Amino acid sequence: MTKKSFDIDLSLKFAGVKMRSPFGVASQAPFSPLAMSPVHLTEMLLKHVEAGAGFVHTPYIHCENQHPKDRLPTGRFMRAEVNGFGKLGMYALAESYRIEMRLQEGLKLIETLKSCLPADVPVIANILGPGADPDGWAEHAAKMEAAGADIIELDVSCPLPANAAGAIEAYASERIPEHAGVLLGDMPALTVAVAKATVQRCKIPVGVKMSPEVGFPRLVGFVEQLKEVGVSFVTSVNAPLSVAPPDIYNGGRSLFPGLNLNPIAPAIGPFTKFLCYRNIGTISVFVPGLDQAAVGGLVDPTHMVEAMMLGAKICEFSSGTLWKGWNLIEASTDFVKKYMHEQGYDSLEDFRGMGTRYIRPVEEVDWGLGRLTASVDDSKCKGCGICANNLCWAMKMEDAKAVVNEKNCSACSLCIAICPNKAVSLVEAKNPRTEEEIHAEVMGQILKK
Ligand SMILES: Cc1cc2nc3c(=O)[nH]c(=O)nc-3n(C[C@H](O)[C@H](O)[C@H](O)COP(=O)(O)O)c2cc1C
Known part of the structure; x- marks a missing residue:
């Protein structure tokens, strides 16, 4: 059977914005000074768009103007696997302050992307505002909107500010530092205030990227409040924090290639799928009517269908494209079209949320x-x-x-x-x-x- 027989329209509206496909690129802050160039980053993102992406995210854009000369972007990946179980994912260690995209580069990136992307491939600006200051976040978001961003995603979930010195004291005293991330996103009241101010200030839709540290059932009440203040969507999860295993044959030293230390580090990849599906499935059931973007451990085309059956409208690749390259977007698009053809689904709506009817109280199970x-x-x-x-x-x-x-x-x-x-x-x-x-x-x- 030729590809043509699967000529199915995958376009949709997410948060009211038209997209040609539900598959796109997650927010990924650069681990290299080269990638801070809006031109280079645009080239990279365009490769994903050529492979069929229906949207792109910017990396998290902070409101400071200048990148400090002595704290340039870098980071370290490490393979995470369990003997006999296979690849778990990766640790992705960085210092938030080094890899945040700064305001000028961020605005330029949005403008450059908007000048070359098709109209139905929107730009989602992922932003990191100043601490827990609602007006500061709103003002920052308004700059993204003025530069041409189609959608705002509040990154209140970056795990990295929590591995910095002083994070525990900052969290305990609710004095959220400038580079807030998950320290803010784990505090519903503060996050809701930030979201409310941003929604009121911007005309474009505003969403919140949830922290995996906010577990079930706490996240239900949290997301209900976000919906009440006018948030258009939630994005399932950022990377959870972990501690990488020590080298048991080398005195407990770090296993990160070439690193002297083993700092608290985000874990990404298949493990995160447990958290992604938890959020997508439970939010679909308990806070219906809110658009959801799935991200976290989606590394295979079948995962896209699973996430949509649990209620996600769009699916984002992060670890998936790190492992398999941007061709995963094309592979997923082909897979879903073939799948829909074989299952007799004419549109994404035909199977979206289908699996949620089975998410029922455990007392109802017939064992x-x-x-x-x-x-x-x-x-x-x-x-x-x-x-x-x-x-x-x-x-x-x-x-x-x-x-x-x-x-x-x-x-x-x-x-x-x-x-x-x-x-x-x-x-x-x-x-x-x-x-x-x-x-x-x-x-x-x-x-x-
Ligand atoms: C190198 C790298 C940079 C990231 N930068 C951002 C970012 O700037 N903003 C954000 O919201 N999430 C960021 N993330 C998190 C991803 O978007 C995603 O939520 C997370 O990796 C979980 O998905 P995965 O398990 O498919 O990797 C980053 C992840 C990686 C690996």
Whole structure:
């Protein structure tokens, strides 16, 4: 089948702004002095646009005018993986003050982008205002609007200001420093005041990029307040803070290539997907009617569909394009068109939010206890014994094959989750029992002992 048969229109309106596609480039502050040039950065972003991006973000633009000569952009990436589990993601360590784009470069970047981007590829200005000063943020945002930005995204979630000296004291005393980031975004009242002032000042839509440090259920009330003050969208998550593992064969030293220290560092990539989906799914359910941008751990075209099924309107690539290059945008576009063709969806609306109807209170779950049982496919079981070597009460090894004792199986599916050969599945039990029967047989006996 040729590509032409998947000629499906992916254009949409996000926060009221027209976009040719829901896939675009996340905000990424440069780790190199070269990338502070608006011309260079435009060239780089244009490559993503040529690959089909439907929008671009600026890096976070701070309101200071000049980049300090002695604190130029740099940073360090480190591979994060777990033996036997594979690649987790990366640590992306930097000092916020060094990598913030300063006002003049930021405004020039917006102007340059606007002069060469197609009309249906909007520029989202990601900004870092002065501390917790609502009017200062609003004034800063208004400058982006005047330069031509189509949408404002308040970056109250950059993790980096929290790894700077003095951050703990600043947070505890609510004296939010100039370079605020997550120190602000973890304080709903202050963030809502900043968002309200910015919404009132700007004509273009304003959104908030959420901090992963704001967990569920706290984020629900927070996002409700943002919606009430007129915020047009929320962006799922920035990078959570972590501490990289020490080098266990070298006295606990840093594993960052060429680094003498192991500072608190943001973690990016697949791990963050847990947090991204948490936010997208729960906000869809508990604060309906607010546009959402998904970012965090989206590294495969299928992730785009998953995020949209949980309610996201647009999807942003950060780690995805760091690993796979901007071709991931083209691959995702092709994948979604093919997927929609095969599933019979004519528009993105046909499947957006479809998965949210299943996000229900756990008390409503039908567990199938006594009705369902694990079943091993002998042709796939390699006899490794992993499934019989943990807290499972039903699995035993017989003649180098895993065998299920149906009576003891509670259908917990740990065996399915861990089997390296995908040899186990859940099937209807041959001799189904009710919970009352299980109680009489098992619990009753236990209580007698
Ligand atoms: C090098 C780098 C720079 C980033 N700069 C910004 C930024 O300027 N503003 C922002 O809101 N997020 C920034 N982020 C966060 C990403 O936009 C994204 O939210 C985060 O990496 C989680 O997505 P991922 O797991 O797909 O990487 C940056 C991330 C990286 C790796």
